Amino acid sequence: MTYLAKSPWIIHYDASSCNGCDIEILACLTPMYDVERFGIINTGNPKHADIFVVTGSVNEANREVILNIYNQMPDPKVVVAVGICACSGGVFRECYNVAGGIDKLIPVDVYVPGCAARPESIIDGIVTALGILEEKRSKMPVTPRRPDFREHVEYHHQDKHRHTGGAQ
């Protein structure tokens, strides 16, 4: 991928993370790493978002919240699990209130390991997610065009011909 065709917006939710990965995601948005220059914006509204960035693992209290956010996001959507807790449960996998990685609940497209995940690897994960997002978009049914579009083109073509003819 050499350029971004669209500005992907992300939504971030802290499932049961220790904050380490969360502050690194925020660090991606600030001057040192500055992903906003690629048009990536952190939004608070699930219906505005293309990429769901989750940190931490699934537990009983946040199961509903994760599903709520995921189901509200429009298609195509991509899920990025940031940090080892979101991938597999990490050091907390044996805790009584940790069910495991995010993939126990919703399909995960990109896994970003690390404890805490570094901003560079988070950005790499999001860029990988963009490729998957494009792929998913290309598999979606194409929106039909306006029916009288061809007529409009023909008229435009004739118009152009008349003008260039004059110049010759």
Added chain:
Amino acid sequence: MSKQITIPFGPQHPVLPDPIHLDLVLEDETVVDAIPTIGYVHRGLEKLVEKREYTEYVFIAERICGICSFIHSQAYVQGVEQIMGLEIPERAQYLRTIWGEYSRLHSHLLWLGLFADSMGFESVFMNSWRLREHILDDLEATTGGRVIQGVCKVGGVKKDIAPEKLDEMLKGLKTLEHELAELTDVFLFDSSMKHRLKGVGKLAKEDAYYLGAVGPTARGSGIDIDMRSTGYAAFGKINFKPVVEHDGDCYARCAVRAKEMFTSIDIIEQCIKKIPDGPVDMKVTGAPDGEYFSRAEQPRGEVIHYIKGNGKKNLVRHRVRTPTFTNIPPLVTLLKGVELADVPVVVLTIDPCIGCAER
């Protein structure tokens, strides 16, 4: 009496990096009651002491929270060392103090940024986080980790800092001090900041005391409580005075944190000048048998690690009382009487760290 309505705030909310839920009971635009619900990030890590050896558990203690990570591991190993009667090398004590103050600096800069963001001051948010990267660079160069350092261990620290690097760090902090002063001037003297903060969310000294406020929340209300004064690690050999403000409003709590950053730089400077040569760790054999309350000052206030061992490799009990947890009752009092638009600002003035509070 006018009609009351209840508005949910959180758990997923743009101003909060981590989830807490508040039910705000409103009369018109004024909050009359706030009912907090926690439990979204509870992991139950205290029970893991039964499955991990006490030396391995340092890594779990550090991951209670990703912002105050170093001080959690420090408080935990201090407790274990006290039970086992270990006198750790002096250089390790100084290094722990330096890294502890570095994490306080990074936490306060992070908070100043989020606080500015909560009132829509985007450029100040970006500037605070730009300065914070300098602190993180030094932490990464000396420990290997940006937010989770993993250098504390029972019996000392894992890494030493070369004298040249210490000089370089000191020089870096001196340069940073000027930029920090420019940043804190905005928080302390800007008229729009004062307009948002002065007189908002007042906490009286008595309330702060009886509700168990700790850290900057208590110091903003005039209570001089700072665990660093007890002289753990190398604080006993360092001159410093806790920052105390008396107004008890949002401005006072903000001022405490802004001024504390300069105290931290001063402490690091004194440590670098006084640090003795020598080893940084010692050999540890056996296992803790006994119990201890280990107290330390986190960026958010006092943290207590209760540790109980019975002479085996696995501890019997580990219990943590974190500053955010004790600051939630004062927060509920603070919210009563403020306007709905001020709620994000008031919630942030206790510097909520839910990862800590729920463990």
